[in-house]
Amino acid sequence: MRHRGRGIACMWYPIGFTVAANPSAAVVKVNEDGSATVLTGTVETGQGALTVLGQIAAEELGIAADDVHLVSGDTDATPMDTGAIASRTTYVTGNAIQMAAAEAKKILFEVAAPMLGVRPEQLEARDRRIQVIGFPQKNLPIGEVAHHAQVVMGRPPLGSASYNPPTVAMDPETGQGKPFSTYVYAAQVAEVEVDDETGEVEVLRIVAAHDCGTPINPTLVEGQVEGGISMGVGLALQEEILFDAEGRQINPNLTNYIMPTSLDMPEVEVDIVKNYDPTGPFGAKGVGEPTSVPTAAAIANAIYDAVGVRIHSLPATSEKVLMALREKRAMQKQIPAE
Amino acid sequence: MEITIRVNGQERTASVPPETTLLTMLRANLGLTGAKLGCDVGDCGACSVLVDGEPVNACLMLAAQAAGRDVLTIEGLGDFQELSPLQEMFELFSSFQCGFCAPGMIISAKALLDKTPNPTAAEVREALSGNLCRCTGYTKIIDAVMEMASRGAAESERA
Numbered sequence: 165m166r167h168r169g170r171g172i173a174c175m176w177y178p179i180g181f182t183v184a185a186n187p188s189a190a191v192v193k194v195n196e197d198g199s200a201t202v203l204t205g206t207v208e209t210g211q212g213a214l215t216v217l218g219q220i221a222a223e224e225l226g227i228a229a230d231d232v233h234l235v236s237g238d239t240d241a242t243p244m245d246t247g248a249i250a251s252r253t254t255y256v257t258g259n260a261i262q263m264a265a266a267e268a269k270k271i272l273f274e275v276a277a278p279m280l281g282v283r284p285e286q287l288e289a290r291d292r293r294i295q296v297i298g299f300p301q302k303n304l305p306i307g308e309v310a311h312h313a314q315v316v317m318g319r320p321p322l323g324s325a326s327y328n329p330p331t332v333a334m335d336p337e338t339g340q341g342k343p344f345s346t347y348v349y350a351a352q353v354a355e356v357e358v359d360d361e362t363g364e365v366e367v368l369r370i371v372a373a374h375d376c377g378t379p380i381n382p383t384l385v386e387g388q389v390e391g392g393i394s395m396g397v398g399l400a401l402q403e404e405i406l407f408d409a410e411g412r413q414i415n416p417n418l419t420n421y422i423m424p425t426s427l428d429m430p431e432v433e434v435d436i437v438k439n440y441d442p443t444g445p446f447g448a449k450g451v452g453e454p455t456s457v458p459t460a461a462a463i464a465n466a467i468y469d470a471v472g473v474r475i476h477s478l479p480a481t482s483e484k485v486l487m488a489l490r491e492k493r494a495m496q497k498q499i500p501a502e
Numbered sequence: 503m504e505i506t507i508r509v510n511g512q513e514r515t516a517s518v519p520p521e522t523t524l525l526t527m528l529r530a531n532l533g534l535t536g537a538k539l540g541c542d543v544g545d546c547g548a549c550s551v552l553v554d555g556e557p558v559n560a561c562l563m564l565a566a567q568a569a570g571r572d573v574l575t576i577e578g579l580g581d582f583q584e585l586s587p588l589q590e591m592f593e594l595f596s597s598f599q600c601g602f603c604a605p606g607m608i609i610s611a612k613a614l615l616d617k618t619p620n621p622t623a624a625e626v627r628e629a630l631s632g633n634l635c636r637c638t639g640y641t642k643i644i645d646a647v648m649e650m651a652s653r654g655a656a657e658s659e660r661a
């Protein structure tokens with residue numbers, strides 16, 4: 165017989181470690197056609213980092229994301245980056261890019277101010293224009309200002325910056341300190357069906373609520389959450405590296421190392437909890453690794469809710485669940501019914 | 503041995519050792535690197551191509567077995583300048599992340615939609631179950647295929 169159950173699991177996850185140097189740096193150049201070029205050492209692995217970083221530069225400069233050209237991942241041309249690791253890129257590299265873009269923008273404002281007959285503080289960058297705050301009809305195209313800055317004023321609109329999350333050393337006595345710059349939070353609920361004759365677990369649905377600060381690109385956040393959940397489902401029910409007595413992996417192939425296919429993926433509902441972190445670029449924190457943290461725990465709790473057994477080692481294979489069910493039945497037989 | 507295959511509508515010939523797989527001939531001899539070499543043993547689907555309209559793992563088929571037949575690879579759909587409607591749909595849904603599975607996934611989706619223009623979600627999952635994806639959780643891939651199917655159905659109703 166198949167039993168249905170639900171389980172919940174919550175997590176927090178640190179973004180921007182501070183126990184060691186963790187810098188990112190960027191160079192931003194505004195071009196005479198109104199486009200911008202960003203140099204960053206970080207690497208796109210499909211998560212959409214360059215899209216998000218381009219959006220951050222565009223937002224700061226008041227231009228469109230399509231106007232931003234990113235040069236990345238080659239330290240012959242770009243600054244070094246600590247890495248596309250630790251769910252840090254949006255936060256740490258994003259901050260560096262926003263700061264570098266702000267520097268370039270400052271030059272544009274100083275050049276545009278006398279052209280528009282105002283002070284630089286009275287300007288804003290929006291819709292590909294430098295305009296007077298409150299009087300947007302008084303404006304100049306960004307490209308024109310960049311051109312003027314370059315060829316008339318001799319001040320090319322460039323910015324460079326680096327960001328290293330503020331460090332607070334750990335107290336050697338208490339072990340306390342501030343090891344991370346900020347934190348993200350999430351809760352996931354799993355709904356499963358467990359077959360009490362075979363021990364087989366099917367995950368029907370996962371609902372995932374994730375705080376990532378301001379979602380710079382909600383579609384990409386969803387993609388991260390959905391992908392993380394598939395890894396969590398694999399961790400919960402299927403994936404296991406097996407070793408022989410000599411420590412050699414005995415399943416170094418996809419025939420015997422089983423990972424989720426399209427048939428194993430549950431329905432996924434993603435709820436992005438909007439938040440704002442004043443230390444992040446436009447309020448953003450991060451999303452990536454956190455997405456697969458609570459999934460297996462939620463599934464294990466759902467198994468308990470369905471059939472009343474606790475699985476303490478992953479993956480919760482049919483064999484393990486069935487064994488636990490047998491043990492539970494044997495226990496119940498020993499206890500005389502009242 | 504000399505093998506001639508009709509690849510993406512063009513006769514292509516290469517001289518290869520008899521044990522050469524279709525995947526190796528496509529990638530190494532014909533320069534068509536769209537189909538990916540993932541596992542080389544038929545587990546991952548990254549090498550999926552259509553042979554006479556049927557999806558196959560090109561790593562499991564000998565090039566000689568494809569001689570004289572019609573092979574469609576991802577290069578036979580669209581290119582950067584002009585994507586095919588199915589590729590456009592995947593782009594619209596941001597279906598892929600690293601993209602390694604994408605050529606095979608798109609070929610499998612095409613094979614399904616060519617035969618079953620209006621599949622159920624279960625049929626889509628089944629059709630894509632031989633294509634592993636480590637990044638996306640399949641969600642936006644399945645959604646894109648379902649949307650393609652429903653648009654196709656709407657179009658054929660109008661026709």
Ligand code: FES
Nearest residue numbers: 540541542547561
């Ligand atoms: S490379 Fe052919 S199935 Fe993996």
Ligand code: FES
Nearest residue numbers: 599603635636637
């Ligand atoms: S997008 Fe990376 S494997 Fe599918």
